[in-house]
Amino acid sequence: MHLSSISHESPLDPSNQRIDLIFTTRANRTIRMYFEVKGAQPVSQGAIADAACILGASAAFMLKEPYQQDLPVDPMLPRNLRNAFREWASWRKGTPPARLDITPRPDPTTASERPPATLFSGGVDSWHTRLDERFANSLTLSISYQQDRPDTIAEGFRQLSRLSAVAAEAGAPGAIEVVTNMMIADERLRDAWAFRLHGPFMAALGHLVSDTISQLGISASFTYGQTVPWGSHPLVDPLWSSSRLAVSHVGSAWSRQEKVERVARSTTALSYLAVCEHGLAASGPPNCSHCNKCMRTMLALDALGVKPEDAPSFDWSGYTPEMVRKHFIRSRGDRKLLGEVEAYAREHGRPDIAEAIEAAARRSRPFMVLTSAERAVRRWVPGVTQHRKRLRGYRERVLKLIGFTRYNS
Numbered sequence: 001m002h003l004s005s006i007s008h009e010s011p012l013d014p015s016n017q018r019i020d021l022i023f024t025t026r027a028n029r030t031i032r033m034y035f036e037v038k039g040a041q042p043v044s045q046g047a048i049a050d051a052a053c054i055l056g057a058s059a060a061f062m063l064k065e066p067y068q069q070d071l072p073v074d075p076m077l078p079r080n081l082r083n084a085f086r087e088w089a090s091w092r093k094g095t096p097p098a099r100l101d102i103t104p105r106p107d108p109t110t111a112s113e114r115p116p117a118t119l120f121s122g123g124v125d126s127w128h129t130r131l132d133e134r135f136a137n138s139l140t141l142s143i144s145y146q147q148d149r150p151d152t153i154a155e156g157f158r159q160l161s162r163l164s165a166v167a168a169e170a171g172a173p174g175a176i177e178v179v180t181n182m183m184i185a186d187e188r189l190r191d192a193w194a195f196r197l198h199g200p201f202m203a204a205l206g207h208l209v210s211d212t213i214s215q216l217g218i219s220a221s222f223t224y225g226q227t228v229p230w231g232s233h234p235l236v237d238p239l240w241s242s243s244r245l246a247v248s249h250v251g252s253a254w255s256r257q258e259k260v261e262r263v264a265r266s267t268t269a270l271s272y273l274a275v276c277e278h279g280l281a282a283s284g285p286p287n288c289s290h291c292n293k294c295m296r297t298m299l300a301l302d303a304l305g306v307k308p309e310d311a312p313s314f315d316w317s318g319y320t321p322e323m324v325r326k327h328f329i330r331s332r333g334d335r336k337l338l339g340e341v342e343a344y345a346r347e348h349g350r351p352d353i354a355e356a357i358e359a360a361a362r363r364s365r366p367f368m369v370l371t372s373a374e375r376a377v378r379r380w381v382p383g384v385t386q387h388r389k390r391l392r393g394y395r396e397r398v399l400k401l402i403g404f405t406r407y408n409s
Contacts, residue, residue, distance in 0.1 A: 001025045001060040002068040003052050011036050012150055013157070017043055019208065023056050026065050031186045034148050038157065038177040039164075040209040046105065049073050050242055051208040053102055055182065057081050058200040061088065062192045066099035074242035075104035084239035088196065091229040116215035117141045117176065118250070119202055122163055122274030122286065124297065125219035128259040129250050130170055131266055139174045139213060140167040143205060145183040145279075153179050159279075162286075166272040176209055192231075199232035203240035203247045210245040220251040226336055227252070257340040260300040270306065273297070273313045289315040295327060296338055303345040303353050321353045328404040329364040331372075367402065 004024040011018035017037040024030055033055065037043065049071040060067035078100060085098035120126045120140035129135055142163045144156030156179035164175035182201050183193055193201075199218060206216030218232050227234065237249035251259070263269045274286035275293045287294045298319055301311055308316035329335050338357050345353035 001056060001063060001065045003056050003071065004030070006048060006052065006071070012153055013038070019043060019048060021048075021052050021055065023059065025063060031059065031189070032148075033180065033182045033185045035178055035180045035182070035205070035208060036153055036157075037209060038160075039174065040176045040212040042211065043208060044211050045071075046074070046244070047208055047210045049105075050077060050210065050244065051204040053077055054081070054200050054204040054207060054240055057085075057098070057100055057102070058197055058204075059186075059189055061085050061098050062189060062196060064096060066101065068101040070103070072103045072105040074244055075106070076242045078102050078104055080239045080241060084200070084236050087233075087236050087239070114210075114212060114214035115139055115173075116217065117206070117209075117213040118217040119143070119219060120163060120167055120172075120175075122166065122272060123293075124256065124259050124263055124273070124275060125221060125251060127263045127266070127269045127273065128254065129217055129219045130167065130172070131262060131269065132250075135217060135250075136171060137173055138217065139176060140164065140172045141176045141178070141205065141209065141213070141216065142167075143202070144177075144179045146179050146181060147184070148181055163274075166268070169272075170266070170268050176212065178205055178208075180205070194231055195229060196231050199230075199237050200240055202232075203237065206247060207240075207242065207245050210242075213245065215246045215248065217248050217250040220249055220254075222252065222333075222336075223255050224252045228333065255340050256337050257300060257303075257344045260297065261304060264301060264304050264306050267310075270311050271313060273311065285313050285315055287314050289319070292327075292330070292334060295324060296334075296341065299324060299338075299353055299357070300341045300344070303341055303348060303350050305348075321350075321356045324356045324360045325363070326404055327360050327364075328367065328399050329361055331368060335361055335364075364404075367399065 001023055003021065005022035007020045009018045009020055015038065017040065019035045021033045022030055050073050053069050053073045056069060057067040081100060082098060089095040089097060117139040118129050118135050120130060120142050142160050144160050146152040146156040157177060160177040164177060167175055184190055189197060202218060203216060206213065218237050221230060221232060222228065224234065232249060234249040234252050237247055240247045263273065275297045276287040277291045277293045278288055289298065294314065298314055299321065302321065329338060342354045342357040
């Protein structure tokens with residue numbers, strides 16, 4: 001796989017910047033990624049080269065191909081990428097070592113004079129980072145994943161403008177907004193988004209705007225004790241750094257329930273919390289209030305004693321702790337996160353929440369193999385990724401027959 005084309009096209013909005021990258025695989029298949037950037041300094045050729053290298057090399061690793069790039073990169077990147085991919089390879093026996101053909105630039109750039117930034121999605125993890133006094137003066141970097149069409153790009157920026165306004169209300173001194181298709185540019189890569197690619201791809205966006213920022217904080221999904229092979233990881237995220245940009249993994253010392261508790265103390269955060277796995281809604285409350293993430297967060301807030309009127313970003317009209325009993329808990333990771341809510345509920349006099357979660361876990365455990373089998377098929381069978389929606393449909397029909405009424409993917 002190699003970087004075959006870079007272009008700066010005219011964006012829809014003249015105040016934005018547009019960067020297009022084309023990667024070509026060994027089978028001569030192209031992967032096109034676009035980026036429209038708002039709120040950043042002019043993007044330099046060096047920043048594009050570094051971002052493209054992380055994107056292309058990470059994608060090539062997942063496609064089991066070597067990666068080659070003629071455009072020189074920051075001198076720290078080649079070594080750091082090789083170390084990151086060695087860690088990845090150690091997570092799965094038999095993974096071949098990464099083969100990289102990339103040339104370092106002779107002129108490293110220091111990063112000390114530019115402000116830091118944190119990724120901000122409006123979710124629990126990013127709000128927790130935003131509320132940390134160490135990041136009070138950080139810019140926010142927010143991302144919307146959209147197809148490359150004028151209407152979808154415009155909608156992406158509408159969503160991001162809401163996030164930027166909320167971050168400003170919470171004290172952020174500035175915001176960078178990026179609309180891109182990098183998560184959905186190729187179905188084979190989309191299936192690797194959660195368990196490998198979201199960390200390096202988001203770090204690559206930090207490099208793309210590294211003429212504006214000096215550091216990028218990626219909020220942790222798990223505590224140190226819960227750490228599993230995942231796209232963002234405390235051992236790997238720092239290895240996406242260069243002399244231009246320091247990347248850090250933030251918040252692994254805090255459990256999810258501790259993060260929710262901290263977020264619940266902020267009126268602004270509680271009013272605008274956006275956790276839905278379906279993304280921000282175009283209008284109305286940002287959360288669907290039915291998916292896995294919404295359900296887990298609502299249970300956690302309820303266990304904390306938060307009143308519905310204090311968390312208007314959710315629709316509480318159909319909420320009851322009993323709703324979780326028929327919800328399919330699809331993975332061990334989901335079970336760990338719900339386990340924190342269960343333990344907290346027991347400690348704080350809410351046995352109804354704890355018992356409902358325990359019942360759902362007991363009922364779901366024999367059927368988690370369905371999710372594991374589906375993921376294994378999608379990961380290892382060539383070409384099956386184009387049928388990902390059909391595979392999920394089969395799984396959901398089976399779950400419905402068993403009696404589960406909630407099983408969002």
